[in-house]
Amino acid sequence: MADVAIRQNSAAAPRNVRKRASLRTALKRKSTAAFLMTLPLIILIALLVLYPAFYSLHLATLNKSMQRFVGFGNFEFLFKRDTFWLVVKQSCIFAISAVIFKALIGFIVAHFVHNVPAKGQRKWRGMLLVPWVIPPAMSTLAWLWLFDPSYSAFNYTLSFFGIGPIPWTGDASWARFSVILVNIWYGAPFFMIMYLASLKSVPEQLYEAAAIDGANWWQRIWYVTLPMMRNIIAITTLFSLIVTFANFDIVRILTAGGPLDHTHIFATWAFRVGIEGSDIPLGASVSLFMVPILAVAAIFILRDVNKRGNEA
């Protein structure tokens, strides 16, 4: 390939000058070609993402049989129901605590992996990323079995320490804890990998300079690592906030919203109402409540991505 490139470079200048006209037609061709190449993408996004997104706005204003326009009737109905406010509260608890712990654990583990000699890092990274690789629906089944009311392997192990059988999915607060725990287990490796990649891009000289200035490990993290990783921490956290807020698989399989709706989050409740209760408009209204938080996170992510684009 290399010799081809050299040959063309020498021919480039004169030909460009000579053939202005053909260049213009080429440009014309170029935009047509570009448009044709992006056309499938545009159609896909317009038809199967944008249209449904706006269609759900329309759906949310219809009654259950989808024949009559009820305006904000669905929302008024939701606001009057205690279950809805329970779902709002739980979604916030679920997403915020899960993201905080995922970020913390990811940060800590990334540091430990970064600490060990380079040749061993691959092995550790490989093991620690396994939770992220297994399809969440499949791994949640394993957790469901680990949390089984009568055969729980955790309770079996804990019984040796005198800790009585814990109702992992039976009791409301334990069930909330369990779904958050599984989410942390599943999501922390993603943070670990992102942080590890960005830790490696922090120049070693900065740490050396800090060490010479007498900085202890805490100061090194606070004044060197964190500022250098600020961008990636922000973008990963916001990104994970979106994904966690919209989570479905884990809660659905582990508790299906129970006991007594005490673990429902927006997605699982929208499924319960919309598909299982066949009230699609009401379900659509429920899932629309995810939009504000998603929009806020998306705006911040976009700002960050654009900033990075300008720097590059």
Add this chain to the structure above:
Amino acid sequence: MTSTVVIDKAAPTRAIKYGSMSRDRTWALRWSYFFLTLFAIFSLVPPLYMVITSLKSSAEISAATNPWWIHHPTLENYIGLLTSNQFLTFFRNSAFVSIFVVTITMLISVPAAFALARMRFWGSATLATGVFLTYLIPDTLLFLPLFKMFALFGDFTGIQLINRWYVLLFIYPTLTVPFCTWIMIGYFASIPKELDEAAIIDGASWFQTLTRIFIPVAMPGIIAATIFAFTVSWAQFLYPLVFTTSTDQLVLPVGIVTTLIKGDVFNWGQIMTGALLGAAPPLIIYAFLMDYYIAGLTAGATKG
């Protein structure tokens, strides 16, 4: 710009040996290993427990002996599942869906990414941002309107797509295409301009530039995007749960969850075996192509 694959085998090793400094390092290293072991146990307990349970007979599971130990290892769960037509149907559906979705995704996203990265045209920057935004729209927001849309489509045209496995071929690309396009834009943008200018001057058409130069050069990116598309379509749970109901149309994750968990009788040995077999394809890909897998993961957020 350098290649975007994040493989860092040659990270600087810190082997400074200065008295107490070195002693500190040794202790830091020991603590690191200690905590890493703890975290590795935390990470690996559920998959290991899957393996343990899958090798037990139902009798042993219900006897409530030590759950962490296999007294009488048996392959009956594996034999039971791999000879059951139902399970093989799930597996086949999953494989078809994933392979077709990967093909569709790459056919859509590679040319689009090429056009967006190289052929500046009216609205191309907006479209690139739009693609990224689309990636942030979760499936849980779209499943109800999409379900209604396909139901209406069936009513109007008489082509019934709901409850057919191939309806997923239309829906999964909404999850895979935006991200794959996004990371391919990043990879294509990192290819030196001189390369495609040279090709154009040599008389190559845009299509030839793409197939002869960009695709071979950006192969690591394409592999990473392919792996991403495959794992997403293999693991997707919500859409098949909504769109397919009859047992012969289900894909693996939904099939295992809905058919093996029936009523109060949980056949945990088979459920864990099914879950393990369902987790196997992504795990195998990950085991062999870990670097590409990680490159795809990090490229999405670190490369603008």
